[in-house]
Amino acid sequence: MPSYDLIVIGTGPGGYVCAIRAAQLGLKTAVVERRATFGGTCLNIGCIPSKALLHASELFEEAGHTFSKMGIGVAPKLDLKAMMAFKDQGVDGNVKGVDFLLKKNKIDGFHGAARIAAPGKVEVKGNDGKTQTLDTKSIVIATGSDVARLKGIEIDENRIVSSTGALSLPEVPKHLLVVGAGVIGLELGSVWRRLGSQVTVVEFLDGVLPGMDNEVRRQAQRLFEKQSMTFKLSSKVTTVDTSGKRLKATVEPAKGGAAETIEADVVLVAIGRVPHTEGLGLKEAGVKLDERGRVAVDHYYATSVPGIWAIGDVIAGPMLAHKAEDEGVAVAEILVGQAGHVNYDAIPNVVYTYPEIATVGKSEEELKAAGVAYNVGKFPMTANGRAKVNLTTEGFVKILADAKTDRVLGVQLVCADAGNMIAEAALALEFGASAEDIARTCHAHPTLPEAVKEAAMAVAKRAIHM
Numbered sequence: 001m002p003s004y005d006l007i008v009i010g011t012g013p014g015g016y017v018c019a020i021r022a023a024q025l026g027l028k029t030a031v032v033e034r035r036a037t038f039g040g041t042c043l044n045i046g047c048i049p050s051k052a053l054l055h056a057s058e059l060f061e062e063a064g065h066t067f068s069k070m071g072i073g074v075a076p077k078l079d080l081k082a083m084m085a086f087k088d089q090g091v092d093g094n095v096k097g098v099d100f101l102l103k104k105n106k107i108d109g110f111h112g113a114a115r116i117a118a119p120g121k122v123e124v125k126g127n128d129g130k131t132q133t134l135d136t137k138s139i140v141i142a143t144g145s146d147v148a149r150l151k152g153i154e155i156d157e158n159r160i161v162s163s164t165g166a167l168s169l170p171e172v173p174k175h176l177l178v179v180g181a182g183v184i185g186l187e188l189g190s191v192w193r194r195l196g197s198q199v200t201v202v203e204f205l206d207g208v209l210p211g212m213d214n215e216v217r218r219q220a221q222r223l224f225e226k227q228s229m230t231f232k233l234s235s236k237v238t239t240v241d242t243s244g245k246r247l248k249a250t251v252e253p254a255k256g257g258a259a260e261t262i263e264a265d266v267v268l269v270a271i272g273r274v275p276h277t278e279g280l281g282l283k284e285a286g287v288k289l290d291e292r293g294r295v296a297v298d299h300y301y302a303t304s305v306p307g308i309w310a311i312g313d314v315i316a317g318p319m320l321a322h323k324a325e326d327e328g329v330a331v332a333e334i335l336v337g338q339a340g341h342v343n344y345d346a347i348p349n350v351v352y353t354y355p356e357i358a359t360v361g362k363s364e365e366e367l368k369a370a371g372v373a374y375n376v377g378k379f380p381m382t383a384n385g386r387a388k389v390n391l392t393t394e395g396f397v398k399i400l401a402d403a404k405t406d407r408v409l410g411v412q413l414v415c416a417d418a419g420n421m422i423a424e425a426a427l428a429l430e431f432g433a434s435a436e437d438i439a440r441t442c443h444a445h446p447t448l449p450e451a452v453k454e455a456a457m458a459v460a461k462r463a464i465h466m
């Protein structure tokens with residue numbers, strides 16, 4: 001019977017990164033994955049395919065609407081099959097990359113559903129129905145998350161789809177009804193709008209992107225509306241009638257009241273994700289869950305059972321690939337007695353729409369609720385030279401700095417390329433930088449990140465280009 005120092009269950013960004021770090025640190029490591037390919041939700045049906053479609057559809061839209069303004073005459077024609085093949089190729093390259101890295105680090109990979117038979121024993125039921133038991137000193141649960149479902153609305157991945165189905169629609173729906181104005185709903189809504197769908201987004205709360213800074217949320221909604229996305233806020237979809245050629249969704253005010261019917265060709269349910277804990281034998285093994293069904297862990301990712309650890313979407317915290325990765329590294333280091341650690345105050349959050357929306361640290365609402373006095377520095381992209389020449393002047397940069405110490409507490413970006421630009425802000429938070437530190441750092445000209453420097457200068461009311 002094979003015996004390991006560590007078995008990681010799940011090979012998403014949490015699991016495979018944890019396994020590689022553990023192997024680097026000298027642990028004999030194996031991974032178990034029930035999918036045919038490694039890489040988890042992120043590489044197979046999440047971050048990577050969605051970003052491929054966002055990239056391709058953004059270029060399609062630019063070719064149709066912006067190129068002519070730059071003297072480029074083209075009439076783009078959509079070949080959806082080829083666009084899907086482009087996306088699949090991107091996924092294939094990425095999952096093969098993980099396979100290569102696991103082999104390179106001499107990590108054994110098992111395909112099948114894992115169950116914790118006891119601490120130190122992982123049972124793997126292969127796709128051929130055969131079961132084998134692996135011995136190990138430690139187990140890391142990195143089983144990620146699954147699509148959250150709406151009661152009474154069955155996802156068939158054909159006409160009523162989750163994000164997974166929305167990444168592979170065979171044709172562009174005339175009308176796409178998106179349930180949920182969170183990151184996934186807005187990203188995939190943007191993809192299909194750019195490719196020709198009319199998109200209506202129904203959201204239970206009174207604004208888009210719940211949890212983000214309110215000014216960012218308002219600005220984002222205005223920009224999406226300008227792109228002709230329609231929002232029905234403070235509303236809920238209660239049923240979807242599938243009997244006819246078109247779907248008929250019943251939409252009611254969130255607080256109850258008169259219902260209306262919205263017809264659509266495809267309904268995308270994007271109301272969030274739930275931790276993936278079934279079939280793992282957690283109850284029998286004595287692994288405790290928290291009040292929201294996530295694996296409960298302490299500061300060191302240890303579960304209630306010695307020798308069993310958990311990371312990523314299956315535990316508390318933002319459901320983000322890079323958060324899972326950092327936890328993977330941290331727990332591997334903790335396992336060998338090092339001081340693995342994740343700074344949860346400096347985890348960036350990006351919405352890859354156009355413009356992109358990226359934040360790190362606190363929102364204004366969070367600072368107010370905590371009673372922290374802060375200064376705001378804001379800079380509009382209309383005043384950034386590169387944005388002007390690129391015709392990407394939508395949005396702003398906002399920096400929130402402690403009123404007493406000038407330490408940067410939060411950075412909000414709504415602009416083209418915000419997802420790349422937020423790295424500078426995350427570094428600033430990680431290093432405890434002040435707004436003045438950013439303001440005095442030389443930024444290359446002409447670049448969009450100059451807006452970050454200007455916003456930092458605006459904290460002390462000394463922005464130059466405004």
Ligand SMILES: Cc1cc2nc3c(=O)[nH]c(=O)nc-3n(C[C@H](O)[C@H](O)[C@H](O)COP(=O)(O)OP(=O)(O)OC[C@H]3O[C@@H](n4cnc5c(N)ncnc54)[C@H](O)[C@@H]3O)c2cc1C
Nearest residue numbers: 010012014034040041042046047114144312313319320321
């Ligand atoms: C459409 C979409 C877009 C997204 N875009 C982004 C983005 O741009 N940026 C970002 O940061 N995050 C994004 N996310 C979220 C991101 O995918 C997750 O936060 C991330 O994948 C979590 O990593 P993980 O390792 O915890 O779990 P996962 O990636 O979910 O991997 C868990 C793996 O465990 C396997 N597994 C589960 N149970 C068992 C078992 N019993 N035995 C064996 N294997 C098992 C699963 O098959 C899966 O492969 C997106 C998600 C979706 C759905």
